[in-house]
Amino acid sequence: MFSHFIPAVHLFFTIQNLLVVAIGLFVGVTIGAIPGLNVPMTVALLLPITFYMSPVAGISLLIGVYKGGTYGGSISAILINTPGAPAAAATCMDGYPMAKQGKAGKALRASIYGSVIGEFIADLVLITIASQIAMVALKFGPTEKLSLVIFALVTIGVVSSEHKLKGIAAGLLGIFFRTVGSDPISGSSRFTLGVFSLIGGIPFLPHLIGLFAVSEFFVQIESKVVDAQRDVVAPVSKNREDNYVSWKEFKQNIVTIIRSTLIGIGIGALPGSGSAISAFVSYGAAKNASKHPEKFGKGSLEGVFAAETGNNAVCGGALIPLLTLGIPGDAITAIMLGVFLVHGLIPGPDLFVKSGDIIYAVFIGLIVANILHFFIASLGLRLFIKLLSISRAILFPIVIIICVAGAFTANSSIFDVYVMIFFGVLGYVMKKFNFPVAPLMMGYILGSLLETSLVQTLVLSNGSVLPIFTRPISLLFVVLTVFFVVWSLIIQKRGRARKAKL
């Protein structure tokens, strides 16, 4: 670890990298604060630019957007009762009532402190355990890789949607889209329909810009946008105490912050779960453990701390499987995988051995991003609040112009723009029919690894799939897969029973 540290410090501490992290955070908080714009969309839009940066700068930019965007949603959640990002939905429950009581400043500051502390601890956990996990993962053979990919795909399929079958169908479609182009084993072409541009496969960047950004554009254009006069609660109160979190209040919430951080890390490391789930689980856990559960939903500071710490701790947690196993933890880290791949870096255990300096430079970037996050969020709060009133009639056309430019620039190909439109329409239809798009993306990303490890496993065992169940690590992933499927079904059943009772 320490042999990589000094080169990593040299690699990270450049004016360009520091500036890029700050810009990423600023853009992230802005996007997060504006309802309708979301973090995966922004990360997808910025991805083409990162191809022209150094790997550390590119990854740092997206990390800034990820952290800033996950936090930014709380601003609109607290002030206008509309989560800027799905991750901030739980923040509305207590943030907005606090704002109505004249404590918007206190809620906004609690959101900053919770987010930054959650991120910081999660990043420390990531830095501490990542190399250990990577060392274990180095011993993985094709069978272990196969069961790991199946675990990731099944988990994201069942966790990311209330409708498990739709999540699984989306994941299968994603794998199918990956089979288009040259077969990774024999090199023979598949499903190219005679289109020369498809021989190399469906291009990654237009695919994800279409799925995450263009589909959202279509969702937004469904209704003619007339920007309603939003009822923004005044963020500053005359009573000074209502604008800040006192040391006493902070101390009272330390256990909640630590609990929510641990929940966030655990959920983040689980493929497909994401920050919205973490925020709600953290909120529920805080309510169960609270001495004053009756205050939840009526303006509880503890509720804001729980939701905000829980959702931002996911950022560090989601990077654990990406960096150590090459398996993205959520849609955003799946998109970030593109930065690694375009620079010839394959996330996973080998990266720690071959490019340890880059990994540790990214780790330094994470910590620096947390420090900058605190200052940018605190000092820029008034500006971010003003941005809430930007007209969506201007914002979304800007998004579509950047989408077209971004999809085109990856290969300077008009064909890629058509691919983007195709996946935009597909993503829109999927959203309308409640099919989650994240499993499709994960299926597309992991499809190649799935096929390669499946074929290798079958060849090594003379066509038998038994090694999946006889090799210990592989069996562990099989057991985990079954556990998460059963667990999510039980949770869903309980939720339905609770709804029926109400």
Add this chain to the structure above:
Amino acid sequence: MRKPHIRRLGEGITLTVLAGVILFLVPSQIDRIPGMETEVSPFFLPTVLAVAIMAVGIALLAQAFRKNIGEGEKEFPMSGGLRVLVSVLLLIAYTLLFPRLGFLVTSGIFMGIFTYYFGARSILKIGLSMLLVPVCVWLFFEKLFRIPLPHGLIF
């Protein structure tokens, strides 16, 4: 017989038909490699995927006939579908004109169209967005990051 849930029925049929189309395309759209064993042939994964998609489709079809399925879901959630269709066509037109007229001109025109279509009515707002947004995006890509965008007949 219970009345099926139309939306779930449609979803099941769509997935089953899609899987059928994939299975139909497998022999004609995949190059055959002589001597390759079944499980390592390029046919293997697509065939397994098609069967799995079909199984999910059939499961959705079966669900369509179950009680309490899709409660609270709209039968056909395509409100605003015409606006989306128009915007898809506009986007295709944008892509067709993009290499001919160049990024700046095409983006200026479509920025205006999309802004108006989204509900903006202020001529100043639309005019400024038509002028400023393409120029800023162009400067950002071409000048700051040196990423080339198409130059057309005019610019």
